[in-house]
Amino acid sequence: MRNFFSMVTVVxxxxxxxxxxxxxxxIVLLPKMTVDGKEYDSASIETEMxxxxxxxxxxxxxxxxxxxxxxxxxxxxxxxxxxxxxFRYLTLMHWFxxxxxxxxxxxxxxxxx
Amino acid sequence: MGSNIKSWxxxxxxxVIRVDSGDVIFADSKNYTATGLNALQxxxxxxxxxxxxNADAAVDQWSKNWSNEGKWNMDIIITGVAQKTxxxxxxxxxxxxxxxxxxxxxxFKKDLSKISVSGEGAANYSKLREAxxxxxxxxxxVNYEAGRVIHAxxxxxxxxxxxxxxxxxxxxxxxxxxxxDLIASKGPDLLTSYxxxxxxFEIKESETLKGSKDxxxxxxxxNDVPLVVFAEVVEKDDEWLSVIDLxxxxxxxxxxxxxGTAGDPFEAMDKAVRTMDATYRISMTKPAFxxxxxxxxxxxxxxxxxxxxxxxxxVGQIFPSLVPYYRTKGIGSITLKNISNGTxxxxxIAFKISDKVVGTAKxxxxxxxxxxxxxxxxxxxxxxxxxxxxxxxxxTFTTGESYxxxxxxxxxxxxxxxxxxxxxxxxxxxxxxxxxxxVRDLATHTIKKGAxxxxxxxxxxxxxxxxxxxxxxxxxxxxxxxxxxxxSNIDTVQFPAETLSRGAGxxxxxxxxxxxxxxxxxxxxxxxxxxxxxxxxxxxxxLAGGNVIFNLPQSLxxxxxxxLFIPVEATSxxxxxxxxxxxxxxxxxxxxxxxxxxxTREAWKSYPVTSVxxxxxxxxxxxxxxxxxxxxxxxxxxSYKDKAPVWAESIHKSKIEHKNPDIKPETLSKExxxxxxxxxxxxxxxxxxxxxxxxxxxxxxxxxxxMTVMSMYDAxxxxxxxxxxxxxxxNNYGEAVAMLPPNVINMLSDNGGLGMGDEAS
Numbered sequence: 001m002r003n004f005f006s007m008v009t010v011v012x013x014x015x016x017x018x019x020x021x022x023x024x025x026x027i028v029l030l031p032k033m034t035v036d037g038k039e040y041d042s043a044s045i046e047t048e049m050x051x052x053x054x055x056x057x058x059x060x061x062x063x064x065x066x067x068x069x070x071x072x073x074x075x076x077x078x079x080x081x082x083x084x085x086x087f088r089y090l091t092l093m094h095w096f097x098x099x100x101x102x103x104x105x106x107x108x109x110x111x112x113x
Numbered sequence: 114m115g116s117n118i119k120s121w122x123x124x125x126x127x128x129v130i131r132v133d134s135g136d137v138i139f140a141d142s143k144n145y146t147a148t149g150l151n152a153l154q155x156x157x158x159x160x161x162x163x164x165x166x167n168a169d170a171a172v173d174q175w176s177k178n179w180s181n182e183g184k185w186n187m188d189i190i191i192t193g194v195a196q197k198t199x200x201x202x203x204x205x206x207x208x209x210x211x212x213x214x215x216x217x218x219x220x221f222k223k224d225l226s227k228i229s230v231s232g233e234g235a236a237n238y239s240k241l242r243e244a245x246x247x248x249x250x251x252x253x254x255v256n257y258e259a260g261r262v263i264h265a266x267x268x269x270x271x272x273x274x275x276x277x278x279x280x281x282x283x284x285x286x287x288x289x290x291x292x293x294d295l296i297a298s299k300g301p302d303l304l305t306s307y308x309x310x311x312x313x314f315e316i317k318e319s320e321t322l323k324g325s326k327d328x329x330x331x332x333x334x335x336n337d338v339p340l341v342v343f344a345e346v347v348e349k350d351d352e353w354l355s356v357i358d359l360x361x362x363x364x365x366x367x368x369x370x371x372x373g374t375a376g377d378p379f380e381a382m383d384k385a386v387r388t389m390d391a392t393y394r395i396s397m398t399k400p401a402f403x404x405x406x407x408x409x410x411x412x413x414x415x416x417x418x419x420x421x422x423x424x425x426x427x428v429g430q431i432f433p434s435l436v437p438y439y440r441t442k443g444i445g446s447i448t449l450k451n452i453s454n455g456t457x458x459x460x461x462i463a464f465k466i467s468d469k470v471v472g473t474a475k476x477x478x479x480x481x482x483x484x485x486x487x488x489x490x491x492x493x494x495x496x497x498x499x500x501x502x503x504x505x506x507x508x509t510f511t512t513g514e515s516y517x518x519x520x521x522x523x524x525x526x527x528x529x530x531x532x533x534x535x536x537x538x539x540x541x542x543x544x545x546x547x548x549x550x551x552v553r554d555l556a557t558h559t560i561k562k563g564a565x566x567x568x569x570x571x572x573x574x575x576x577x578x579x580x581x582x583x584x585x586x587x588x589x590x591x592x593x594x595x596x597x598x599x600x601s602n603i604d605t606v607q608f609p610a611e612t613l614s615r616g617a618g619x620x621x622x623x624x625x626x627x628x629x630x631x632x633x634x635x636x637x638x639x640x641x642x643x644x645x646x647x648x649x650x651x652x653x654x655x656l657a658g659g660n661v662i663f664n665l666p667q668s669l670x671x672x673x674x675x676x677l678f679i680p681v682e683a684t685s686x687x688x689x690x691x692x693x694x695x696x697x698x699x700x701x702x703x704x705x706x707x708x709x710x711x712x713t714r715e716a717w718k719s720y721p722v723t724s725v726x727x728x729x730x731x732x733x734x735x736x737x738x739x740x741x742x743x744x745x746x747x748x749x750x751x752s753y754k755d756k757a758p759v760w761a762e763s764i765h766k767s768k769i770e771h772k773n774p775d776i777k778p779e780t781l782s783k784e785x786x787x788x789x790x791x792x793x794x795x796x797x798x799x800x801x802x803x804x805x806x807x808x809x810x811x812x813x814x815x816x817x818x819x820m821t822v823m824s825m826y827d828a829x830x831x832x833x834x835x836x837x838x839x840x841x842x843x844n845n846y847g848e849a850v851a852m853l854p855p856n857v858i859n860m861l862s863d864n865g866g867l868g869m870g871d872e873a874s
Contacts, residue, residue: 025176035152044157052169
């Protein structure tokens with residue numbers, strides 16, 4: 001019997017800034033599944049996670065929606081001059097990077113519009 | 114043989130990242146062993162069996178700590194409270210809400226206060242949110258909500274509402290079906306509608322006053338209803354006067370008297386209620402008044418909180434057949450007044466019937482003291498039998514930092530879909546439905562055979578064919594059931610599909626069906642009304658003055674917008690087309706002064722068709738007997754007393770035989786318009802147009818539209834732009850068109866150039 005090393009990655013982005021109530025979180029689901037380094041269709045994982053999240057009153061939204069909200073959140077923060085303690089210049093810079101890396105691998109860059 | 118099932122080692126990594134900060138708030142890694150025939154199958158098994166349980170727990174864990182380790186704080190911005198003590202009281206109540214850790218008044222202004230509330234955990238936040246919406250102790254009404262900021266208004270109605278028993282005394286009936294009868298039967302409903310505008314009244318009952326006022330007051334006292342309203346409406350000097358008394362049931366003391374005078378009883382009642390509202394609000398600032406109703410001092414807040422008043426909210430009756438009309442024109446209007454010192458912005462109105470939004474309106478900013486009116490436009494109308502409904506207007510706006518809201522109510526009569534108000538006869542056009550499939554199929558089949566040439570025009574021929582083939586048994590005339598309406602103008606009309614299905618109808622139902630049949634094959638119609646009766650006219654194919662081509666006198670036709678229509682009595686079921694024509698012409702002649710007619714196509718512009726479908730068709734096609742259709746003109750001519758001018762016979766003959774008339778146009782010098790027509794029919798088109806142009810320049814409008822139509826068709830036939838241009842210039846075509854009355858231009862455009870030109874072509 002041969003053992004393969006397979007890795008299933010599920011990345012959940014949480015869109016919480018505009019949630020009106022704590023029970024109403026918005027989630028972007030970015031699943032990625034690799035088997036032996038090769039990317040496979042992750043629909044089954046997405047379906048499973050979506051079912052868990054919606055069962056807990058969370059709303060699944062599109063990535064583009066979350067990125068727009070992110071921009072709005074930033075604007076509000078800047079206008080109110082209220083920055084979270086962990087808000088760093090580097091983070092801000094990242095927000096204006098293209099979104100491609102977000103989808104491809106690590107969450108490290110953010111789109112402005 | 115070994116097993117094909119293989120084993121895989123899987124790693125499941127999950128990461129949750131906040132969008133606003135980029136913080137990774139949760140990261141987890143789980144290992145699983147999966148088995149299956151291939152990797153995908155194995156992983157799917159893992160996902161379904163093992164991952165679910167762990168993922169479920171992981172989601173619970175991070176969602177609990179989604180924000181600031183589960184802690185939250187929110188701001189409630191409150192308007193409508195003028196006393197600091199009241200804000201402190203609300204703050205105290207918020208502190209008592211289960212799950213609230215702390216609440217503090219961070220700002221107090223006479224018109225805007227802010228309370229900050231904090232707590233921990235999503236469940237507790239939900240509890241607070243629910244308390245804000247429902248707690249009687251807080252009495253807050255949320256007007257707007259964004260993130261962790263709630264804009265609420267102190268709900269005076271909820272905090273200080275008092276039960277009211279309302280009684281209305283109807284006026285003495287002046288006869289059958291009068292306004293007095295309406296108030297006697299529907300008065301309590303109407304009164305409720307108006308009283309609903311006073312949010313501090315909780316209407317316990319609304320009835321017609323049967324016994325004495327004293328016994329009504331005692332009854333209210335017995336039932337613990339503190340207030341009694343007595344409303345009365347009387348007709349006085351051509352006006353209506355409404356008097357409303359407000360009485361405390363405890364001691365029978367009159368605390369407010371309000372009067373309203375107007376042209377109709379509804380408006381009078383509305384005015385009286387508005388006056389009472391103003392009196393009540395002013396009285397509330399007086400300690401003695403507050404004491405009499407057992408109100409705390411902060412009830413005086415009521416007068417300070419108002420920013421917007423609804424000066425007028427009037428809607429008429431709804432006839433479902435006119436829904437397309439209401440969408441554009443509206444069913445009434447609402448007038449708003451800004452009585453605050455600031456500009457009201459983002460003013461929006463949602464109109465609701467039974468809590469369902471039926472229409473919306475957006476108004477730009479309202480400056481201080483400005484009055485703005487908006488149309489009440491409804492997109493959908495709930496269908497049903499005739500009934501009274503409350504139309505609610507939920508008005509929302511922003512002013513400065515606060516969000517405001519005002520609700521208004523008006524009574525509304527929703528008629529059944531078949532109801533029509535004859536005070537505006539044009540609305541019957543919405544029932545005429547030429548696009549109904551059954552109607553179109555029947556009419557198209559009927560005219561397939563082609564009209565006999567003896568009838569001079571294709572239009573008359575097709576109209577006669579439709580009538581002769583379909584207008585007989587099993588179709589029946591049955592009068593409407595006795596009207597139960599208070600208004601003698603209110604009647605019921607069947608849609609064509611309904612008359613087809615039922616196989617019977619009264620004059621308006623049959624008129625609507627016949628007009629639908631005619632219009633479905635392109636025959637323009639007119640609806641003709643005489644007192645208590647309605648019938649129709651169908652296009653003759655001729656403009657006014659062209660009756661000569663039928664060798665018939667002008668009095669057999671109805672002229673509408675410059676065209677000649679053949680009147681048809683739709684109730685003449687089983688009669689020949691000639692008989693139905695003669696009968697209708699007789700009505701026109703006898704009631705000449707009280708007849709009115711309008712083109713269906715003109716009416717559709719304001720009252721578009723409402724379609725109703727039906728599967729059943731109780732109308733039989735029967736091939737008309739030989740000669741019945743062919744002899745229509747001869748039969749009419751024979752039975753009708755008035756005759757056409759002698760030379761008309763020759764024109765008619767030439768028309769049906771496609772020959773030049775045996776008539777010299779010169780002999781018609783006494784009748785120049787006829788001469789022009791004769792020239793046209795003899796093929797001397799340019800001469801005909803010139804002749805008409807001369808008459809047109811001389812001020813004969815009829816000649817102007819004859820000339821216009823002739824020129825139009827001449828131009829079309831020649832397809833020679835240069836000649837057309839020259840001809841037009843020569844005969845001052847533009848001038849002729851300019852001289853045409855707008856209604857004639859509309860008719861020509863609606864009917865595609867109906868008239869002499871059509872014949873010539």
